[in-house]
Amino acid sequence: MSLEGKTLGGRYDILGRLGGGGMASVYLAQDQLLKRRVAVKVMNASLGYNGEFVRRFNREAKAAASMSHPNVVNVYDAGKDGSTHYMIMEYMEGASLMDLIQERGSLSPEEAIAIAIQICNGLAHAHQHGIVHRDIKPHNIMSTADGQFKVGDFGISRPTDATAITRTGFVMGSVHYFSPEQAKGGDVGPQSDLYSLGVVLYYMVTGRLPFDGTEAIAIALKHLQETVPDPRRWNASLGEGLCRVIRRSMAKSVRDRYRTAEMMKEDLQRALEDDGVGEIPFVPPSDQELDKRGSRRRIALHNRIKSIGAMVKPGWDRLFASFFQKKRLRWGVGGLAAFLFLMVVIGGFLLNQDNGGTASDGQMVTGNHEGYAADDRENKDKKEKPSSEQKEEEKPEREKPAQPLKQKNSGGGNHDWRKEIPPSTDGNDTFSNFVHTGRGGDYTVNMDVKSPPGQVFYNLYVVDKYGSEKVLDREAIPHNGTEEEFTPVQFSVHSPRILREEGMVKITLFREDLESGRSDIISYVLEMNEG
Structure with missing residues (x-):
């Protein structure tokens, strides 16, 4: 039943339908009191008698209303008009992220990182309020008219200390963006949202989903068992920094993923600089957010090197100034360097001769006497063969065409x-x-x-x-x-x-x-x- 032309709660005039799904429909409405346009999410009438869906709908309203952040869709009001349950939300004039990807095929790495950073901000705010979204996907990421992106649709969110949301034979969420723990129907935490954001990031920069199939159970098993395909297979221009973020956010094990959205955001910012302008200075993480990228020993070493560098820099400056000013010194240093390089090359050649070279498979021959004897017999056999046959045998195996x-x-x-x-x-x-x-x-x-x-x-x-x-x-x-x-x-x-x-x-x-x-x-x- 369409609500166009009706007024909900004596305040919200329904202007037209914006979209919807199996659980709810979204309408554009005019708020008579505050004279502004809003989005009204209305639970489908067929579900109004289902206590579980009513609880989920009210839980979404409560979860979203408890947050106020530039990267989370605001919820202003919620209520019931007769048998109609509704929620009043911020009206997002821009397209969804899904619409944007489908329109353009894929996004540039810079634009995808900028969007993912905004989503990290919104998720960090939600997680700080003890709320796990559980259904991060491009459809639930909306944009404003000026290009700001926000997380919406907390329909199956849960407090972090709540139990798993399941129905008999069905796990709640969107299977293409499932975390492995969601695919198993287990309890999920904030890192499940970060896995889903990794899938969204993969989709943004490649225009393809990392795991796809014709049946939901097959896709869920891929999230559980298969390694993440290299996104550079579809977009060769991607930098290693961005690919590393995707791999880590989509790690199968929770312990190998980012622990917080803030940590993922930091690596995204680093990837934006790393893949764009090259080297960036090492920034030691805080004691609370140490991970595989650093350790207390690394921080101490970094600080020690930095302090030593500060002490010796003036001396090095004077040395290089005098070096470039004196022609004889330049020639002397250059000649010494050439002499040392020549000695290293000759020494390496002589050492190789003394050690008997390398084995035929490319590995160094060890001190095994039986190995030396076998090598000598092999060299003797080669000498007895015609030169053309010997040359053919000496070709490395990997240069030959592959065989079944x-x-x-x-x-x-x-x-x-x-x-x-x-x-x-x-x-x-x-x-x-x-x-x-x-x-x-x-x-x-x-x-x-x-x-x-x-x-x-x-x-x-x-x-x-x-x-x-x-x-x-x-x-x-x-x-x-x-x-x-x-x-x-x-x-x-x-x-x-x-x-x-x-x-x-x-x-x-x-x-x-x-x-x-x-x-x-x-x-x-x-x-x-x-x-």
Whole structure:
């Protein structure tokens, strides 16, 4: 039943319908008392007799009315006119964020970050009032005529100490923007809103949802099990800072996400500067908001370096001034540097000759006597072969075209390769936030690593109905990380074997040092073909 032309509460003249959904409709109205236009949210008449929906409607009005913030849609009044439950809200003249994305396809990183920062402000205010929104999505983010964005529709919000909102067989919220804990029907907190905001941010900069499908249960399982696709697959212009924010906000485990909306906002601001103008100074976090980006030791080291720099700067200034003023000194320093560089190159060459070079697979030969003997036999065999055959064998394996998996199972291909699919995991003490792209034997891997250089490696397997074959063994992962904090790492993987039928390409990451051996072993699927 349309309410156009009617007056609610003896005060609000309904001018026209703006939109609506299964629970409520929204109308444009004129407030007779204050002479201003407002939005009126009216519960659909068919639900007026359902106590649960009436409670939800009243809870939204109470939650929204308790807040007053520039990035939260204001609620002015609520009431009941006969059997009609209504809520009087701020009238937002601009479009919703969903309308904006659908109209333009995707937004620039700068504009998306600016909008996400405003949403962080609104969520921070809500969370400070003990309210979790639980349904953050572009449809519920509205804009004013001057381009300010606000969070609205707190219809399924709950106080942070309340129990989960569920109905039999159904979890409340929007499945495309679910957090993993919502998908499981469990209790949620403020970090669930930040996960949903990460999905919104992904959608803004790519025009695509990270997880999609034809059935709600399939999409929910993807939120629970699958790694977040690299947004640069759809928008190659995205900077690493913004991608890092998306990955962290959408971490499967709550402990790996931002703890507060303020922390996410800080990283968004840093990404805006980092991806735009390059290096920005390190700003140590407060003691209350220490996370993986910093520690008290890092803060102390930063302050110590800063104080030392302040003391030596005048001396360095005088040194460089005299250096550029004296031609002989410049030539002398340049010649010394060239001599030292030449000595390093010659020394490295001689050291390589003494150590016997490298193994044929690209790894350094160790002190194993049996290994040296095998290497000598291999070199002897090469000398006895014709030069053309020897040159062909000396080509690195990864330069050869990729080949299908060898048929290792002589029983007719009965191997159940699906049993070797690794279980879903969020990471461990060394590896976190694993994301990959690529197909056909060439892949790009992004992840966070917490380890000194030279201790992390990977093995690569191709698995199908004929069995499992290790095609790359103990490949080093180059990085400049430390023992104290996670560091973003990107590397390429080239498989000498490719899938031509059902099966998967699996990578196993591990940390290895001489004292403790291998540890923190974890596996992921890089590519899967289910026929």
